[in-house]
Amino acid sequence: MIPNIYTIPLIQLASGDRLSLQVYRFVGAKPGKKVYIQANLHGAEIAGNAVIYQLIEYFRILEVTQLFGEVWLVPVCNPLGVNQRSHRFASGRYCVYEGKDWNRIFWDYEKTQEDLQEFAKSQVNLDIDTIKKNYLNKIINHFITLTEDIHSPSSVPFTELFRYRLQSLSIDADYLIDLHTSTDRGLDYLYYFSHRESSAQHFLFDYGILLDDYDGDAFDEAFIKPWLALENAFQKLGREIIFDVEAWTLELGSGMQMMPQSVEKGVQGVKNYLLYKGVLALNTKAIAHEMTFRSKSQITKYYAPVGGMVQARVPLGSVVKAGEKLYKILMFNKNGELPSLINICAEKDGLVYDVATNHAVNEGEYVLAVM
Structure with missing residues (x-):
């Protein structure tokens, strides 16, 4: 044709x-x-x-x-x-x-x-x-x-x-x-x-x-x-x-x-x-x-609770259980304290189907989504 x-x-x-x-x-x-x-x-x-x-x-x-x-x-x-x-x-x-x-x-x-x-x-x-x-x-x-x-x-x-x-x-x-x-x-x-x-x-x-x-x-x-x-x-x-x-x-x-x-x-x-x-x-x-x-x-989108650098994020396509670690944020405090790592855990079971490209996040920025 x-x-x-x-x-x-x-x-x-x-x-x-x-x-x-x-x-x-x-x-x-x-x-x-x-x-x-x-x-x-x-x-x-x-x-x-x-x-x-x-x-x-x-x-x-x-x-x-x-x-x-x-x-x-x-x-x-x-x-x-x-x-x-x-x-x-x-x-x-x-x-x-x-x-x-x-x-x-x-x-x-x-x-x-x-x-x-x-x-x-x-x-x-x-x-x-x-x-x-x-x-x-x-x-x-x-x-x-x-x-x-x-x-x-x-x-x-x-x-x-x-x-x-x-x-x-x-x-x-x-x-x-x-x-x-x-x-x-x-x-x-x-x-x-x-x-x-x-x-x-x-x-x-x-x-x-x-x-x-x-x-x-x-x-x-x-x-x-x-x-x-x-x-x-x-x-x-x-x-x-x-x-x-x-x-x-x-x-x-x-x-x-x-x-x-x-x-x-x-x-x-x-x-x-x-x-x-x-x-x-x-x-x-x-x-x-x-x-x-x-x-x-039923989808849960995760946004950074603090500003910092995303580390140890689970791979795209991962099946996660409630309470399991999804990622860490390396946070540099500007108040005279040492840097800290904050663990972010899954609220419920699901599949990680989408993840942000950028690993540097301001507070409130998108990190990943779970279905």
């Missing part, structure tokens, strides 16, 4: 130069689902670009009859963030103009709709495909109104323009996959939403975190929360409906790195998921992988 390639202007710089998005769209011989996959929303999280490159190469050798529906691939989806540097380190987690996390800026229809229960009542006796079409039209019609502010004389801040560009590409997708890594050093795992465990197992990851506690306005959250809200509304009316709409964030190893094993896990996971969903038509069956699931509310 040969993709349709679109270059979409994103922002014009003071120099007159433009930063752009590039979209690779593969369309199958028969209609079907729309899959949207993007990478590098946070500037330092580059591994997903390698995943998308390998997926492009994979789709290019497929016959058009082996793809149902369409797949949209957007590498380097945040060129402004990707190009931010501080010494040798990539930053790019926050918009330098507004100080906002690039993945906490997205428009969430669930927060603005006022007639959800009334809509559910009007649709409760319809078939699920008709309900899905009607609700998607409501979301899109509301989304279109955002252009009024963009084209007004006062215009909008860049984060609002940026989010509009990405969400205009993805808002009508059936399946959304956002490729990330840890900001620091992390294991491979995914974030998922309620009632999607069986689908999650087809990404072939060992660990999954249920987003039962939202940070707010993240790309995957903003996409799926309206659908989750509608499912809950139908449940109150006595009808159980789970829409075939899914959003995923895949965390592929460590920031500022393209770790081959993490890239390969991402590629194989996406392929297997698309096979499971019937997007790929191949002479093989998708497989499910047994996973360990945790809720986001």
Whole structure:
């Protein structure tokens, strides 16, 4: 297959130069689902670009009859963030103009709709495909109104323009996959939403975190929360409906790195998921992988209780028991006393799945996380 390639202007710089998005769209011989996959929303999280490159190469050798529906691939989806540097380190987690996390800026229809229960009542006796079409039209019609502010004389801040560009590409997708890594050093795992465990197992990851506690306005959250809200509304009316709409964030190893094993896990996971969903038509069956699931509310992040230097930290991937030592802090007192070592122990059992890159911490800075 040969993709349709679109270059979409994103922002014009003071120099007159433009930063752009590039979209690779593969369309199958028969209609079907729309899959949207993007990478590098946070500037330092580059591994997903390698995943998308390998997926492009994979789709290019497929016959058009082996793809149902369409797949949209957007590498380097945040060129402004990707190009931010501080010494040798990539930053790019926050918009330098507004100080906002690039993945906490997205428009969430669930927060603005006022007639959800009334809509559910009007649709409760319809078939699920008709309900899905009607609700998607409501979301899109509301989304279109955002252009009024963009084209007004006062215009909008860049984060609002940026989010509009990405969400205009993805808002009508059936399946959304956002490729990330840890900001620091992390294991491979995914974030998922309620009632999607069986689908999650087809990404072939060992660990999954249920987003039962939202940070707010993240790309995957903003996409799926309206659908989750509608499912809950139908449940109150006595009808159980789970829409075939899914959003995923895949965390592929460590920031500022393209770790081959993490890239390969991402590629194989996406392929297997698309096979499971019937997007790929191949002479093989998708497989499910047994996973360990945790809720986001069960995660414990550890922050330095004092300033100093982190020593003897347990390795990434360690299984720890409550009361076991996680790390020490070497603290230099400025009150005439000798330096001291402070032991920090686990509050509960769990797996160390993410650790900070920097071993020098101010009081209150992040050190590691346990699921």
